[in-house]
Structure formats: C-alpha cells, structure tokens
Amino acid sequence: MKFRALMQDPLYMKEFQAIVATLTKLAKDCVMILGSRQMHFIVNEDQSSSASPLVWAGIAAKEYFPEYRMESAHPDQEYIVLDMSSANLGRALSVLRGGGVNSCKLKLQRIQFPCISVIASVLTSSSTEAREVVHDVPVTIIPGSDWSAYVLPSVPNSQLALGLPSLRLLKSLIDKLKNISPSLEFQANLDGELNVIATSEMSTVTSRFQKLLIRTVAGYEQEASCSVDSRKASAFFGALQLPHEELTIGIDREHSIHLQIDVRQDVVLHSVLPAVCI
Incomplete structure (x- = not known):
C-alpha cells in the first residue's frame, strides 16, 4: 500500500488547504478516499444527531498534483480509505496559507503508527535555503x-438548480435568518427566482434573488421548494473558507437541497441538506 502526491503551485496549495479547513470547521473527523486519479474527503459525523450538514469534496489528482501515485494493498482494490482527525490534518496544512512555500508532499507512511506525512518546503526571510x-x-x-x-x-436529482453569483450575500443572509426560524424554505422557479423564507410565530421574512442562471430543469417542473434545518444551512455557509463566489443550489422537492461549489472544473465541494417536516 503506497500513496505519494506533490503540490507545487501556490494557488493550488492554498485552495487545497481551504477545502480541508472548511471540513475542519464542520466535523471532528474526516475520511480520505484515495483513488488512482481522484481524491475525496467526507466529513464523518452521525448525521442523525449532528447539527453539521453532510459535506464532501472531490478533487481530480491532475488538477493539484503534478506527481500523484497510489497503490492499494491488493490488485482488486481500487482505493485506499483513511479515517483521521480533520483538525490534525487542518493544522498540518495551515503552513500552506502563508507565502514562501515551494512545494508540499503528502505521503502515507508507517512510523510508529500509520500516518499521512505533510512535508512542506518553506523559504524563510532569514535564509536562502528552504x-x-x-x-x-x-x-x-x-x-x-x-x-x-x-x-x-x-448527488440528488434536483428538479431545479439555480446558480448564485454571490455566495457572500447568501452566507450573511442565512446567518441572520437562523435566529428567526428553526427551518428555512428554499423556493425556486423557472423565472430564475430563488426565495429563502424564514417563518416564526410573529413574522415571515422572505428574501428574494432574481434573474439567476438556471442550471438544471428536470422534466416540465415550473417550480420546486424544500424546507431544511436552518442550523445545518448556517453551519455549511459559516464553515466555508473558499474565496469563490459562485454557488449552485439544486432543489429535490420535499427531499433535500444540494449545494455545490465548483472550485475549478474537476474540484467540487458538495453539501446535502435533508428536508425537515414543518
């Protein structure tokens, strides 16, 4: 069983660190699934009792790693699956946030215990050698x-999916709405309109986004809606460390909401918020 990967591009290293930092804020543990061409992370929490949403990330090896090698324990196995503390991995990768990092290697090793070694080559202001x-x-x-x-x-089969150009605006809005209602209703229609509704005994607050890009329409659906736990929605948006603005919201009527951030073409962060009964 072998795994080794190398990153050298400063932008890609910071993006990789930001993805892991997002998962770190959502769960104590995460699962790392290493394939021959792709790497996945999944937060590993009991979704029935946790306030955290289900979140996972898919990363094409060719995007971040000019060198990437994975050999499973047996020829008939396609993956290496690792369980680890997301906080420990986040701390190990925090060095990538700063400048002067020439490269970063990830290596599966057995020292006194199995581990992923994060080896960063860093230039300091006091030395010319890394x-x-x-x-x-x-x-x-x-x-x-x-x-x-x-x-x-x-990924759920959404009846309607809309693209939001401002992730920051929705993040701020949901942070406020979670204090009004324990659930949030998301309504989308073919006019490219998204309504986010918070209802309490005293009031109903509706926030409307218009002229959004329609990304998916299933069949002849004119509109779709779903209510989700406001704490889980707020947890996802509050955890995001990625600078990217664009978000796709897909609604699987009365079942779930699928949130997707395309970091780049083959690097995607997903979250599924299950429906709640009102």
Missing part, C-alpha cells in the same frame, strides 16, 4: 471489508 516543515497526521486504515460504511454520497 527548510522542511513536517507534520505526521495519524490515520486509521480502513480494511476493504468495512468500505460499505464509507461510500461516497450521491
């Missing part, structure tokens, strides 16, 4: 017999 900053993040290697508990979530 120094290595190494963090060893303990991991639990999940055997193939237990992989069924770590299956990648599936």
